[in-house]
Amino acid sequence: MKIGVPTEIKPFENRVAMRPAGVEVLCRDGHEVRVQSGAGAGSGFSDEQYEHAGAIIMDNAATLWDGCDMIVKVKEPLPEEYPLMRKGQIIFTYFHFAADRTLTEAVQHSGAVAIAYETVQGEDRSLPLLVPMSEVAGRMAVQQGAKYLEKTFGGRGVLLSGVPGTPRAEVVVLGGGIVGANSAKIAAGMGARVTILDVNLERLRYLDDVMPPNVSVVYSDLHTVREAISTADVIIGSVLLPGKKAPHLIVAEDLQHMQPGAVIVDVAIDQGGCVETSHPTTHHDPTFEVDGVMHYCVTNMPGAVPRTSTFALTNSTFPYARNLANQGWHKACGNSLPLLRGLNIVDGKVTHAGVAEAFGMSYVDPATVV
DSSP states (O other): OEEEEOOOOSTTOOOOSOOHHHHHHHHHTTOEEEEETTTTGGGTOOHHHHHHTTOEEESSHHHHHTTOSEEEOSSOOOGGGGGGOOTTOEEEEOOOGGGOHHHHHHHHHHTOEEEEGGGOOOTTSOOTTTHHHHHHHHHHHHHHHHHHTSGGGTSOOOOTTOOTTSOOOEEEEEOOSHHHHHHHHHHHHTTOEEEEEESOHHHHHHHHHHSOTTEEEEEOOHHHHHHHHHSOSEEEEOOOOTTSOOOOSBOGGGGGGSOTTOEEEEGGGGGTOSBTTOOOBOSSSOEEEETTEEEEOBTTGGGGSHHHHHHHHHHHHHHHHHHHHHHHHHHHHHHOHHHHHHEEEETTEEOOHHHHHHHTOOBOOGGGTO
16 A cells, blocks of 8 residues: 655644654555655754665655555645545545535545544544644643743733742543543643533542542532632643534623633644634744633643653544555454544544534445445
8 A cells, every 4th residue: 555644734733644763664564655855854863874774755745646546644634635535535634624614525525434533433432533632732732721821922820830828720620531630630730729510420529539638529500610710720621522523611791701911722723622712823923812811722732742642642642543544444444442432434424423514514434345
């Protein structure tokens, strides 16, 4: 199989979808791996390292995409990449289709086979390819919240930890999953008072057992969310419904009851955001203000720490990419329930229920297309 690893073109995205070590393994398996020149530079990997591992270095994206049976990426294809997708080509990356109708329709039109990292799901309902980036984003969310809480960045001017004789900042985490737990861990370690809200009582019991004393857990409903955010300095939105659009736990009118200069870090923005007033931003222009509340809604947060993120991501994605290369997508998805659940679009057919639901499209059971 011919496998392509393009340079990411999303603004300030410095991750790469495959390390030289992965290239070497695939080449030993008998595959041809094409890597776009400079693809690994942001993560500290040179073209020479990829070439030494057996890759063919390609000068431009169009040449790389053309003729490759599988493209392995980090982020979703952007409009300039839409014409490069073709019928039958496997594209293995983060897609987050439910938040982007234009992307969904472009992939449908191309006839490509879209396998989304974020919906590859284990038999225990775990999300093995989302976990590593959720860990990174959760920990980064607190760093960003603390920074934009500074007055010089438009925040309330509150130090997260406080100092003796002053109150600590209040951090509210919406959702107690991987992002939420990592956010709470870092915020608590920095000395803030942390509240985690979730609707899963078993998860709340677990978090109550493992979190330090300055973290409290609360069952989430309309009233508890409104009460918590009214006094919060930093709110971290970490709600996830796999493959579906995130629900709005904070609506526009709620901002009027929040403290001026409070900061919202909406990590759920990849799936549309869990705050009604959120919209995607970039590392170049990461924040905006609505009703006196700062919003940080960068869609590729882990791209700011690419060395860490690339290692964390490829440790998880490579075994699946290797299976797709060695077996082909039909056989690999037929033999692997996680990969079958990762199938989102095949030859124009939407094969993930969450994506179909988001846009009112027809849903096709993925088991019928493998």
